[in-house]
Amino acid sequence: MKPGKTNKPPAPELRRAVDELLEYDFGSDLVRYLRATGYEYVSGDIQLRLAAEFGFCYGVDRAVEYAFAARYRFPDRRIYLTGEIIHNPRVNRRLAEMGFRFLPAGDAGEARYRDLAAGDVVVIPAFGADAREMAYLLDRGFEIVDTTCGSVLNVWKRVRLYAEREFTSVIHGKHDHEETIATCSQVTAARPDGAYLVVRDLHEAEALAEMIAEADFSAFSDLFPAARASRRFEPERDLERIGLANQTTMLESESRTIQAVLKSATARRYGDEDLNDHFLAFDTICSATEDRQKAVDDLIAGGVDRMIVIGGFNSSNTGHLLEISLGRVSAYHIESAECLLDRERIRAKPENGEPEIMKGWLPAGPQVVGITGGASTPDSVVGRVISRVLELGGGTPPSRETIRATLEGI
Numbered sequence: 001m002k003p004g005k006t007n008k009p010p011a012p013e014l015r016r017a018v019d020e021l022l023e024y025d026f027g028s029d030l031v032r033y034l035r036a037t038g039y040e041y042v043s044g045d046i047q048l049r050l051a052a053e054f055g056f057c058y059g060v061d062r063a064v065e066y067a068f069a070a071r072y073r074f075p076d077r078r079i080y081l082t083g084e085i086i087h088n089p090r091v092n093r094r095l096a097e098m099g100f101r102f103l104p105a106g107d108a109g110e111a112r113y114r115d116l117a118a119g120d121v122v123v124i125p126a127f128g129a130d131a132r133e134m135a136y137l138l139d140r141g142f143e144i145v146d147t148t149c150g151s152v153l154n155v156w157k158r159v160r161l162y163a164e165r166e167f168t169s170v171i172h173g174k175h176d177h178e179e180t181i182a183t184c185s186q187v188t189a190a191r192p193d194g195a196y197l198v199v200r201d202l203h204e205a206e207a208l209a210e211m212i213a214e215a216d217f218s219a220f221s222d223l224f225p226a227a228r229a230s231r232r233f234e235p236e237r238d239l240e241r242i243g244l245a246n247q248t249t250m251l252e253s254e255s256r257t258i259q260a261v262l263k264s265a266t267a268r269r270y271g272d273e274d275l276n277d278h279f280l281a282f283d284t285i286c287s288a289t290e291d292r293q294k295a296v297d298d299l300i301a302g303g304v305d306r307m308i309v310i311g312g313f314n315s316s317n318t319g320h321l322l323e324i325s326l327g328r329v330s331a332y333h334i335e336s337a338e339c340l341l342d343r344e345r346i347r348a349k350p351e352n353g354e355p356e357i358m359k360g361w362l363p364a365g366p367q368v369v370g371i372t373g374g375a376s377t378p379d380s381v382v383g384r385v386i387s388r389v390l391e392l393g394g395g396t397p398p399s400r401e402t403i404r405a406t407l408e409g410i
């Protein structure tokens, strides 16, 4: 078979086999039951409420399906991933068990590729890959299975357009996240002297807006270290014409506000008549991210005493589900059921901190517990967390017979 790049779905028979395996590995009858019966369940002290949208998004579903299918298509070949396919330890462990290998972390360079040999297959994760890395892998004739999500490709299309029109891409994201690294690389792939700047949050955007409006960039380098911007970035020159983009998993409301703040600052500086020559923006918020964030908002508005947010500790979108919850109710970001040590202690990750043991997470007496999971959290993990919460609250999940009878009736 001639090597190349594929981003096409597997053939129907292979797809059926893969989907069965995925259901076995990552599905949960309990979660399916709860979805089918109104997202609520009461037992013991616990009144459980599930967010209306949680767990694997369409991009993650597709990435994991393509990776599993690659194992079937190339049973005798070594398969590498350029990084975690998604940010969930359960999924990455499963891929490692299936023989997937990971390229060593680090910048695109010979050290990262030294283990690759002719005939190897390389899977690109849902976040995409650095454009230079992709060019290197294609050049050397490796078989590429590209699972880059369509919503990420949509962002890339925008930043490439900005670069071609000599606008600087201002990207709301985390500069060291794989997706944002890949998005920045698209700017310079489209135009070698293309410029970009990564803005982490509204606070930074407001400071940047003030600099643009006042044309005073004296504080720029204090706020934006070199790693956040393209090489030889000159704020006076490179912030004259800006186009907005975002990492797809950022807080949706914050991305929209940042866009509005920078648009207004640009209008203050250049006037409304000339705004289109200096400011561009497209909606590149991923709908799956938006739906999951809105579902948490709605769940809390409906009344919960505490929230459990499930997802990899390095998962950006899960972190934002926690951020939405905190300040409104007690909320805990956990990776799996093993984090629920007992009714008193929970191993959870605070916002912007390292995982730690927290106390008093599930007080005695009746409790309404809201549950959600990030876009990279399998239902199997959510299901085990639900069972554990019920157990700690002195309750039990529905019996296997009840679940089976309900699911058969659907």
Ligand code: SF4
Residues within 6 Å of the ligand: 057, 058, 059, 060, 126, 127, 149, 150, 151, 152, 248, 249, 286, 287, 288, 289, 317, 375
């Ligand atoms: S969160 Fe959005 S952009 Fe990211 S993989 Fe899922 S659907 Fe794609």
